[in-house]
Amino acid sequence: MKISTKGRYGLTIMMELATRFGDGPTSLKSIAEKHGLSEHYLEQLVAPLRNAGLVKSIRGAYGGYILSKAPEELTAGDVIRVLEGPISPVDFTEEDDPAKRDLWVRIRDSIANVLDSTTLSDLISYKDEGSKDSYMFYI
Template identity: 50%
Template sequence: MRLSTKSRYGLRAMVKLALYYNQGAVPLSKIAEEEKISENYLEQIITLLKNANLVKSIRGSQGGYILSRNPEEITVADILSVLEGSITLVDCLNESIKYCDNKDRCVTRNVWKKINDNILNTAQSITLKDLCENYKRGN
């Protein structure tokens, strides 16, 4: 499983918004500059996160973006599911795909499922608050 640049940048942007939580809106240009991400690309990512109600936009001279919820309520899995779609290692684990004739007797499917479940459980257990605490500790 290889995460896209969109997911990596999106998670970094969300951590930045979490670090500024309750301090007002953060301009996209500030996030782009601090994270060294193209502002145009970041705008595409933020639009997806906004459409998923993970961030809100604030208009005006003091405008920018804020988290829609408290950082302890937003998980890495929430963000990845918006930016990656389904978080699965192999296509046969994606329940919406019905192509595999070996699905019920596949020797390796349970291995992929266990690995995939561990990844998903980990992503669901890490919140933006956790990442902010790690950032502040220098980890």
């Protein structure tokens, strides 16, 4: 499964709204400008998020979008499923070889577990502590 720009930019929108949660509505224009994205494309992405009840729109001069729930209550899986559809690495049927089918099911379930256990709050509070495989250069 490859996450398209729909899923990636959708997470960007949701992370921005999570960062500003409780501060009032956020315009798509401000998100687009901050991340160098097309406002028109973000408008297309926010519609299904609104229809799914993940965001609310606020009309008016100071309008925009807000999360429908706290960032701790919304997961990356919620966003990806709305914008990308069901999570599955491949289409498989009951007629497939049982060993391969089991592999696909385990991969699907592992991906779903990671997405469903990662909240928007986790994403916005993530700090890269570096990995043990990274190099430190001194000049």
